[in-house]
Amino acid sequence: MDIPNEKAHRFGGDWTSAKLKVLAAYLESYTTALKDKPSASRPFVKGYIDAFAGTGYRETRPGKCLDLSLFPDLADTEPQGLLDGSARLALKTEPRFDKYVFIEQDSSRCAALRGLKDEFQDLAPDMVIQQGEANQEIREICRKNWSGRRAVLFLDPYGMQVE
Numbered sequence: 658m659d660i661p662n663e664k665a666h667r668f669g670g671d672w673t674s675a676k677l678k679v680l681a682a683y684l685e686s687y688t689t690a691l692k693d694k695p696s697a698s699r700p701f702v703k704g705y706i707d708a709f710a711g712t713g714y715r716e717t718r719p720g721k722c723l724d725l726s727l728f729p730d731l732a733d734t735e736p737q738g739l740l741d742g743s744a745r746l747a748l749k750t751e752p753r754f755d756k757y758v759f760i761e762q763d764s765s766r767c768a769a770l771r772g773l774k775d776e777f778q779d780l781a782p783d784m785v786i787q788q789g790e791a792n793q794e795i796r797e798i799c800r801k802n803w804s805g806r807r808a809v810l811f812l813d814p815y816g817m818q819v820e
């Protein structure tokens with residue numbers, strides 16, 4: 658498969674697939690559980706905040722093998738190529754979130770994230786792509802008034818970047 662440079666983002670291994678499957682299941686459970694909460698007439702504004710958002714895609718590596726025998730439902734094989742990263746999984750979640758905040762410090766990855774607005778046009782008005790440093794951006798977000806709002810904050814750094 659010919660992978661466009663701006664989207665290709667190679668990271669992780671089989672554990673990344675397992676992690677993202679858990680994320681997708683969690684997001685669906687979250688928006689389902691909070692549907693019409695606390696009341697149908699005034700539900701929470703539900704947000705997804707991805708503080709290390711990447712490009713929206715991830716590129717798989719061939720030949721990696723991790724023993725997932727304890728989690729057989731996570732161990733199916735995947736074809737090589739571009740798979741959904743956390744941002745695209747969030748955008749595909751049903752019931753949908755009301756707001757999506759993607760934080761990423763790399764400018765070319767932010768450009769790829771902005772490209773998701775073309776693909777998810779109905780969600781585009783509710784997508785914010787914030788180029789910046791995750792720790793600073795999170796502190797800023799935490800200062801907002803959260804009564805009436807709830808969010809999933811997904812932290813997926815390469816290493817120990819979370820302060």
Ligand SMILES: C[S@@+](CC[C@H](N)C(=O)[O-])C[C@H]1O[C@@H](n2cnc3c(N)ncnc32)[C@H](O)[C@@H]1O
Binds near residue numbers: 677709714742760818
């Ligand atoms: C492991 S990747 C995230 C992958 C993404 N969650 C996915 O599933 O597609 C980590 C990302 O965090 C970004 N990053 C690293 N340090 C950062 C920081 N301090 N603030 C914001 N983004 C950062 C990197 O550029 C990279 O795109």
